[in-house]
Amino acid sequence: xxxxxxxxxxxxxxxxxxxxxxxxxxxxxxxxxxxxxxxxxxxxxxxxxxxxxxxxxxxxxxxxxxxxxxxxxxxxxxxxxxxxxxxxxxxxxxxxxxxxxxxxxxxxxxxxxxxxxxxxxxxxxxxxxxxxxxxxxxxxxxxxxxxxxxxxxxxxxxxxxxxxxxxxxxxxxxxxxxxxxxxxxxxxxxxxxxxxxxxxxxxxxxxxxxxxxxxxxxxxxxxxxxxxxxxxxxxxxxxxxxxxxxxxxxxxxxxxxxxxxxxxxxxxxxxxxxxxxxxxxxxxxxxxxxxxxxxxxxxxxxxxxxxxxxxxxxxxxxxxxxxxxx
Numbered sequence: 001x002x003x004x005x006x007x008x009x010x011x012x013x014x015x016x017x018x019x020x021x022x023x024x025x026x027x028x029x030x031x032x033x034x035x036x037x038x039x040x041x042x043x044x045x046x047x048x049x050x051x052x053x054x055x056x057x058x059x060x061x062x063x064x065x066x067x068x069x070x071x072x073x074x075x076x077x078x079x080x081x082x083x084x085x086x087x088x089x090x091x092x093x094x095x096x097x098x099x100x101x102x103x104x105x106x107x108x109x110x111x112x113x114x115x116x117x118x119x120x121x122x123x124x125x126x127x128x129x130x131x132x133x134x135x136x137x138x139x140x141x142x143x144x145x146x147x148x149x150x151x152x153x154x155x156x157x158x159x160x161x162x163x164x165x166x167x168x169x170x171x172x173x174x175x176x177x178x179x180x181x182x183x184x185x186x187x188x189x190x191x192x193x194x195x196x197x198x199x200x201x202x203x204x205x206x207x208x209x210x211x212x213x214x215x216x217x218x219x220x221x222x223x224x225x226x227x228x229x230x231x232x233x234x235x236x237x238x239x240x241x242x243x244x245x246x247x248x249x250x251x252x253x254x255x256x257x258x259x260x261x262x263x264x265x266x267x268x269x270x271x272x273x274x275x276x277x278x279x280x281x282x283x284x285x286x287x288x289x290x291x292x293x294x295x296x297x298x299x300x301x302x303x304x305x306x307x308x309x310x311x312x313x314x315x316x317x318x319x320x321x322x323x324x325x326x
Contacts, residue, residue, distance in 0.1 A: 047094030064168030104132020207313035
């Protein structure tokens with residue numbers, strides 16, 4: 001491939017991105033009361049939002065349905081062609097139908113319009129033609145028309161599908177905010193992702209407990225603490241008093257600093273070298289918060305305590321990695 005072709009390819013790519021960016025930017029000045037009306041219909045929906053579209057609009061419709069569902073607005077996609085062959089039964093009178101069609105004249109959609117009307121459901125359309133059959137039949141039509149497609153032939157759905165997708169995101173985010181959707185709500189919809197685990201998993205779900213906790217009593221020899229650290233493999237040991245309250249912590253970092261001071265490992269007591277008033281975490285804290293604490297304090301392990309500062313567990317950054325939280 002010669003240099004001229006490379007320049008042509010890059011130039012075309014720039015043109016596509018500029019055209020699609022312009023298509024999205026042109027939507028904002030057109031937002032008016034119809035957008036608010038569409039949001040009100042969706043917020044009042046007692047059933048589900050049924051999103052439909054054919055061809056490339058169908059792919060966009062499927063993504064919009066997924067975005068709505070994951071941000072607090074129950075939604076699913078129905079293929080218009082299948083709707084004519086039984087899938088209309090998936091739509092109930094309590095639903096709201098959202099249809100995407102750039103032309104507003106897509107045959108499969110026009111065919112099922114009378115059936116949708118017969119059900120008495122509210123209909124929201126996203127079209128590129130406000131004078132189309134679909135736009136006129138809708139309770140609310142959102143204008144997603146574009147000046148031109150990014151395709152050099154002005155044929156392939158490119159800028160128009162980008163604009164429709166952006167409008168779908170605008171709806172989803174507006175509804176998201178209106179419903180007071182929280183981080184925990186989002187996590188419940190995304191339990192498999194790292195963000196979901198951060199917002200759902202608690203320290204108590206992954207911490208080390210019982211014999212797996214590296215711990216020595218106050219007054220123990222430093223050599224005993226080192227053996228405990230090595231045996232438990234968390235890079236630290238917790239020091240507790242007679243009531244198992246946390247008195248301090250001794251870490252790999254403390255060991256390196258201690259060696260610089262030429263302290264006798266076999267004679268020194270752990271109390272002489274431990275870090276007092278160490279940072280701890282409660283078992284009921286979300287793992288996301290434990291990550292924040294570790295990052296702020298620049299540490300990799302935390303003793304886990306109850307309300308009385310009694311040691312009940314230990315948490316290491318490796319535990320968070322294994323749990324898929326980071």
